[in-house]
Amino acid sequence: MSRASLEKRPEEVQAMFDDVAPRYDVVNDILSVGQTRRWRKIVVDAVDAEPGQRVLDLAAGTGTSSEPYADAGIQVVACDFSLGMLQVGKRRRPDIDFVAGDATNLPFEDNSFDATTISFGLRNVTDPQKALAEMLRVTKPGGKLVVAEFSHPTFAPWRTVYTEYLMRALPAIATKVASNPTAYVYLAESIRAWPNQDGLAAWIDAAGWEQCRYRNLSGGIVAVHRALKPLGGAPGGGAETDAAPEHAAQASAYLRHHASRRVL
Numbered sequence: 001m002s003r004a005s006l007e008k009r010p011e012e013v014q015a016m017f018d019d020v021a022p023r024y025d026v027v028n029d030i031l032s033v034g035q036t037r038r039w040r041k042i043v044v045d046a047v048d049a050e051p052g053q054r055v056l057d058l059a060a061g062t063g064t065s066s067e068p069y070a071d072a073g074i075q076v077v078a079c080d081f082s083l084g085m086l087q088v089g090k091r092r093r094p095d096i097d098f099v100a101g102d103a104t105n106l107p108f109e110d111n112s113f114d115a116t117t118i119s120f121g122l123r124n125v126t127d128p129q130k131a132l133a134e135m136l137r138v139t140k141p142g143g144k145l146v147v148a149e150f151s152h153p154t155f156a157p158w159r160t161v162y163t164e165y166l167m168r169a170l171p172a173i174a175t176k177v178a179s180n181p182t183a184y185v186y187l188a189e190s191i192r193a194w195p196n197q198d199g200l201a202a203w204i205d206a207a208g209w210e211q212c213r214y215r216n217l218s219g220g221i222v223a224v225h226r227a228l229k230p231l232g233g234a235p236g237g238g239a240e241t242d243a244a245p246e247h248a249a250q251a252s253a254y255l256r257h258h259a260s261r262r263v264l
Protein backbone atom coordinates (compact mmCIF):
# COMPACT_ATOMS: atom_id res chain seq x y z
CA MET A 1 0.00 0.00 0.00
CA SER A 2 1.49 3.29 -1.05
CA ARG A 3 0.87 6.49 0.85
CA ALA A 4 -2.28 8.46 0.18
CA SER A 5 -1.57 11.33 -2.14
CA LEU A 6 -2.32 14.88 -1.03
CA GLU A 7 -5.22 14.90 -3.49
CA LYS A 8 -6.69 12.52 -0.89
CA ARG A 9 -8.46 9.97 -3.04
CA PRO A 10 -10.98 8.42 -0.59
CA GLU A 11 -10.10 4.79 -1.45
CA GLU A 12 -6.40 5.53 -0.83
CA VAL A 13 -7.06 7.22 2.51
CA GLN A 14 -9.34 4.32 3.50
CA ALA A 15 -6.76 1.69 2.54
CA MET A 16 -4.00 3.60 4.33
CA PHE A 17 -5.97 3.62 7.60
CA ASP A 18 -6.96 -0.05 7.17
CA ASP A 19 -3.24 -0.73 6.93
CA VAL A 20 -2.11 1.26 10.00
CA ALA A 21 -5.09 0.21 12.18
CA PRO A 22 -3.41 -2.56 14.27
CA ARG A 23 -0.68 -0.25 15.62
CA TYR A 24 -2.41 3.10 15.18
CA ASP A 25 -2.79 4.03 18.90
CA VAL A 26 0.69 2.88 19.98
CA VAL A 27 2.44 4.76 17.16
CA ASN A 28 0.35 7.87 17.84
CA ASP A 29 1.44 7.96 21.48
CA ILE A 30 5.10 7.54 20.58
CA LEU A 31 5.11 10.17 17.83
CA SER A 32 3.27 12.82 19.84
CA VAL A 33 5.40 12.17 22.94
CA GLY A 34 2.31 11.35 25.00
CA GLN A 35 0.62 14.69 24.23
CA THR A 36 -2.44 13.09 22.62
CA ARG A 37 -3.91 12.15 26.01
CA ARG A 38 -3.88 15.80 27.17
CA TRP A 39 -5.27 17.02 23.84
CA ARG A 40 -8.06 14.44 23.97
CA LYS A 41 -9.11 15.52 27.47
CA ILE A 42 -9.39 19.14 26.31
CA VAL A 43 -11.59 18.03 23.38
CA VAL A 44 -13.92 16.07 25.69
CA ASP A 45 -14.15 19.09 28.02
CA ALA A 46 -15.00 21.33 25.04
CA VAL A 47 -17.80 18.95 23.91
CA ASP A 48 -19.05 19.04 27.52
CA ALA A 49 -21.74 16.42 26.89
CA GLU A 50 -24.07 15.23 29.62
CA PRO A 51 -25.51 11.77 30.23
CA GLY A 52 -28.62 11.35 28.10
CA GLN A 53 -27.11 13.30 25.21
CA ARG A 54 -26.10 11.73 21.91
CA VAL A 55 -22.65 12.53 20.52
CA LEU A 56 -21.31 11.75 17.05
CA ASP A 57 -17.57 11.10 17.01
CA LEU A 58 -16.77 11.30 13.33
CA ALA A 59 -13.65 9.75 11.78
CA ALA A 60 -13.47 7.91 15.08
CA GLY A 61 -10.99 5.33 13.81
CA THR A 62 -10.38 2.72 16.51
CA GLY A 63 -12.65 4.66 18.88
CA THR A 64 -9.92 6.09 21.11
CA SER A 65 -11.52 9.53 20.78
CA SER A 66 -14.99 8.01 21.54
CA GLU A 67 -14.09 6.10 24.70
CA PRO A 68 -14.25 8.99 27.22
CA TYR A 69 -17.90 9.65 26.26
CA ALA A 70 -18.87 5.99 26.65
CA ASP A 71 -16.99 5.89 29.97
CA ALA A 72 -19.05 8.89 31.17
CA GLY A 73 -22.34 7.19 30.26
CA ILE A 74 -22.91 9.34 27.17
CA GLN A 75 -24.39 7.70 24.10
CA VAL A 76 -21.61 8.00 21.53
CA VAL A 77 -21.69 6.87 17.91
CA ALA A 78 -18.20 6.20 16.52
CA CYS A 79 -18.35 6.61 12.75
CA ASP A 80 -15.51 5.97 10.28
CA PHE A 81 -15.13 4.73 6.71
CA SER A 82 -12.14 2.44 7.40
CA LEU A 83 -13.44 -1.02 8.25
CA GLY A 84 -9.94 -1.94 9.47
CA MET A 85 -10.02 0.85 12.09
CA LEU A 86 -13.62 0.01 13.09
CA GLN A 87 -12.80 -3.68 13.55
CA VAL A 88 -9.85 -2.93 15.86
CA GLY A 89 -12.13 -0.56 17.82
CA LYS A 90 -15.05 -2.99 18.09
CA ARG A 91 -12.76 -5.75 19.36
CA ARG A 92 -11.43 -3.45 22.08
CA ARG A 93 -14.72 -1.74 22.99
CA PRO A 94 -17.70 -3.93 22.05
CA ASP A 95 -19.96 -1.61 24.11
CA ILE A 96 -19.44 1.34 21.71
CA ASP A 97 -21.71 1.79 18.71
CA PHE A 98 -19.33 1.69 15.70
CA VAL A 99 -20.94 2.71 12.39
CA ALA A 100 -19.37 2.60 8.93
CA GLY A 101 -19.95 5.87 7.12
CA ASP A 102 -18.39 8.53 4.92
CA ALA A 103 -18.04 11.99 6.48
CA THR A 104 -19.18 13.61 3.23
CA ASN A 105 -22.40 11.58 3.08
CA LEU A 106 -23.35 10.65 6.62
CA PRO A 107 -25.77 7.77 7.21
CA PHE A 108 -27.73 9.72 9.87
CA GLU A 109 -30.99 11.68 10.01
CA ASP A 110 -31.03 15.48 10.12
CA ASN A 111 -30.81 16.99 13.64
CA SER A 112 -30.03 13.69 15.37
CA PHE A 113 -27.02 14.54 17.61
CA ASP A 114 -26.57 16.97 20.49
CA ALA A 115 -22.93 17.40 19.56
CA THR A 116 -20.67 16.36 16.71
CA THR A 117 -16.93 16.09 17.11
CA ILE A 118 -14.04 15.05 14.90
CA SER A 119 -10.50 14.48 16.19
CA PHE A 120 -7.55 14.34 13.82
CA GLY A 121 -9.89 13.26 11.04
CA LEU A 122 -11.09 16.33 9.12
CA ARG A 123 -7.66 16.83 7.52
CA ASN A 124 -7.93 13.37 5.97
CA VAL A 125 -11.40 13.85 4.49
CA THR A 126 -11.41 14.37 0.74
CA ASP A 127 -13.84 17.29 0.89
CA PRO A 128 -13.61 18.79 4.41
CA GLN A 129 -16.03 21.64 3.65
CA LYS A 130 -18.68 19.13 2.60
CA ALA A 131 -18.03 17.16 5.81
CA LEU A 132 -18.53 20.34 7.89
CA ALA A 133 -21.88 20.86 6.14
CA GLU A 134 -22.86 17.23 6.75
CA MET A 135 -21.94 17.57 10.43
CA LEU A 136 -24.18 20.65 10.58
CA ARG A 137 -27.05 18.72 8.99
CA VAL A 138 -26.97 15.87 11.53
CA THR A 139 -26.50 18.13 14.59
CA LYS A 140 -29.55 19.49 16.40
CA PRO A 141 -30.21 23.26 16.27
CA GLY A 142 -28.21 24.81 19.12
CA GLY A 143 -25.93 21.74 19.13
CA LYS A 144 -22.17 21.88 19.24
CA LEU A 145 -19.30 21.19 16.87
CA VAL A 146 -15.80 20.47 18.20
CA VAL A 147 -12.94 19.90 15.76
CA ALA A 148 -9.45 18.91 16.94
CA GLU A 149 -6.82 19.02 14.24
CA PHE A 150 -3.12 19.60 13.78
CA SER A 151 -2.55 23.26 13.03
CA HIS A 152 0.10 25.93 12.67
CA PRO A 153 2.40 26.82 15.60
CA THR A 154 1.92 30.50 16.36
CA PHE A 155 5.46 31.39 17.51
CA ALA A 156 7.59 31.73 14.37
CA PRO A 157 10.88 30.21 15.70
CA TRP A 158 8.93 27.28 17.16
CA ARG A 159 7.11 26.89 13.84
CA THR A 160 10.48 26.46 12.13
CA VAL A 161 11.65 23.84 14.64
CA TYR A 162 8.34 22.04 14.38
CA THR A 163 8.38 22.01 10.61
CA GLU A 164 11.89 20.57 10.68
CA TYR A 165 10.77 17.94 13.21
CA LEU A 166 7.79 17.04 11.10
CA MET A 167 9.37 16.93 7.73
CA ARG A 168 12.64 15.28 8.72
CA ALA A 169 12.30 13.38 11.99
CA LEU A 170 8.77 12.02 11.77
CA PRO A 171 9.23 9.79 8.73
CA ALA A 172 12.58 8.57 10.15
CA ILE A 173 11.05 7.67 13.55
CA ALA A 174 8.04 6.13 11.85
CA THR A 175 10.33 3.83 9.87
CA LYS A 176 11.38 2.27 13.19
CA VAL A 177 7.99 2.00 14.94
CA ALA A 178 5.27 1.89 12.28
CA SER A 179 4.23 -0.92 9.96
CA ASN A 180 3.55 1.56 7.16
CA PRO A 181 6.02 4.45 7.53
CA THR A 182 4.90 6.07 4.28
CA ALA A 183 1.57 6.79 5.99
CA TYR A 184 3.49 9.08 8.34
CA VAL A 185 5.18 10.87 5.46
CA TYR A 186 1.63 11.59 4.28
CA LEU A 187 0.80 12.75 7.83
CA ALA A 188 3.66 15.28 7.83
CA GLU A 189 2.82 16.56 4.35
CA SER A 190 -0.91 16.80 5.01
CA ILE A 191 -0.30 18.84 8.20
CA ARG A 192 1.77 21.33 6.21
CA ALA A 193 -0.93 21.61 3.56
CA TRP A 194 -3.76 22.18 6.10
CA PRO A 195 -5.18 25.71 6.63
CA ASN A 196 -4.15 27.64 9.72
CA GLN A 197 -6.45 28.35 12.67
CA ASP A 198 -8.27 31.30 11.08
CA GLY A 199 -8.52 29.47 7.76
CA LEU A 200 -10.29 26.52 9.36
CA ALA A 201 -12.54 28.90 11.34
CA ALA A 202 -13.56 30.53 8.03
CA TRP A 203 -14.47 27.11 6.59
CA ILE A 204 -16.58 26.37 9.68
CA ASP A 205 -18.39 29.71 9.31
CA ALA A 206 -18.85 29.08 5.60
CA ALA A 207 -20.54 25.74 6.30
CA GLY A 208 -23.19 27.58 8.32
CA TRP A 209 -21.96 27.11 11.91
CA GLU A 210 -21.88 30.18 14.15
CA GLN A 211 -19.82 31.59 17.04
CA CYS A 212 -16.73 29.69 15.95
CA ARG A 213 -13.85 30.03 18.42
CA TYR A 214 -10.62 28.12 18.77
CA ARG A 215 -7.97 27.32 21.33
CA ASN A 216 -4.34 26.55 20.52
CA LEU A 217 -2.75 23.56 22.23
CA SER A 218 0.99 22.98 22.57
CA GLY A 219 1.70 26.37 20.98
CA GLY A 220 -0.59 25.73 18.01
CA ILE A 221 0.61 22.23 17.07
CA VAL A 222 -3.05 21.37 17.59
CA ALA A 223 -6.08 23.67 17.53
CA VAL A 224 -9.50 22.88 18.97
CA HIS A 225 -12.30 24.73 17.15
CA ARG A 226 -15.73 25.00 18.69
CA ALA A 227 -18.95 26.29 17.06
CA LEU A 228 -22.71 26.09 17.42
CA LYS A 229 -25.48 25.21 14.99
CA PRO A 230 -27.83 28.18 14.65
CA LEU A 231 -31.02 27.74 16.65
CA GLY A 232 -33.06 28.43 13.55
CA GLY A 233 -31.39 25.47 11.79
CA ALA A 234 -28.86 25.58 9.01
CA PRO A 235 -28.70 28.71 6.86
CA GLY A 236 -28.96 27.86 3.19
CA GLY A 237 -30.22 24.34 3.94
CA GLY A 238 -27.19 23.10 5.87
CA ALA A 239 -25.82 20.45 3.56
CA GLU A 240 -25.75 22.79 0.57
CA THR A 241 -22.11 23.62 -0.02
CA ASP A 242 -23.19 25.82 -2.97
CA ALA A 243 -24.02 28.50 -0.40
CA ALA A 244 -20.39 28.50 0.76
CA PRO A 245 -18.98 31.45 -1.25
CA GLU A 246 -21.60 33.79 0.23
CA HIS A 247 -20.84 32.52 3.75
CA ALA A 248 -17.12 32.67 3.03
CA ALA A 249 -17.45 36.39 2.22
CA GLN A 250 -19.30 36.93 5.51
CA ALA A 251 -16.65 34.90 7.32
CA SER A 252 -13.81 37.00 5.88
CA ALA A 253 -15.64 40.18 6.89
CA TYR A 254 -16.02 38.73 10.39
CA LEU A 255 -12.33 37.90 10.53
CA ARG A 256 -11.34 41.41 9.45
CA HIS A 257 -13.23 42.75 12.48
CA HIS A 258 -12.09 40.16 15.00
CA ALA A 259 -8.31 40.08 15.20
CA SER A 260 -8.27 37.06 17.54
CA ARG A 261 -10.98 34.45 17.79
CA ARG A 262 -9.15 32.52 20.50
CA VAL A 263 -11.32 32.42 23.58
CA LEU A 264 -11.31 28.88 24.93
Ligand SMILES: C[S@@+](CC[C@H](N)C(=O)[O-])C[C@H]1O[C@@H](n2cnc3c(N)ncnc32)[C@H](O)[C@@H]1O
Pocket: 010, 013, 014, 017, 058, 059, 060, 061, 062, 063, 064, 065, 079, 080, 081, 082, 085, 101, 102, 103, 104, 118, 119, 120, 121, 122, 124, 125, 126
Ligand atom coordinates in the same frame (compact mmCIF):
# COMPACT_ATOMS: atom_id res chain seq x y z
C1 LIG B 1 -6.00 9.96 12.34
S1 LIG B 1 -7.42 8.97 12.42
C2 LIG B 1 -8.24 9.62 13.83
C3 LIG B 1 -9.01 8.61 14.60
C4 LIG B 1 -9.61 9.09 15.94
N1 LIG B 1 -10.54 10.18 15.78
C5 LIG B 1 -8.53 9.48 16.91
O1 LIG B 1 -8.55 10.61 17.41
O2 LIG B 1 -7.68 8.64 17.21
C6 LIG B 1 -8.33 9.61 11.06
C7 LIG B 1 -9.53 8.78 10.67
O3 LIG B 1 -10.28 9.48 9.67
C8 LIG B 1 -10.95 8.50 8.92
N2 LIG B 1 -11.48 9.12 7.70
C9 LIG B 1 -10.79 9.76 6.72
N3 LIG B 1 -11.63 10.17 5.76
C10 LIG B 1 -12.89 9.79 6.17
C11 LIG B 1 -14.18 9.93 5.60
N4 LIG B 1 -14.37 10.55 4.42
N5 LIG B 1 -15.23 9.44 6.27
C12 LIG B 1 -15.06 8.81 7.45
N6 LIG B 1 -13.87 8.63 8.04
C13 LIG B 1 -12.78 9.12 7.40
C14 LIG B 1 -9.86 7.47 8.67
O4 LIG B 1 -10.39 6.23 8.26
C15 LIG B 1 -9.20 7.42 10.06
O5 LIG B 1 -9.71 6.38 10.85
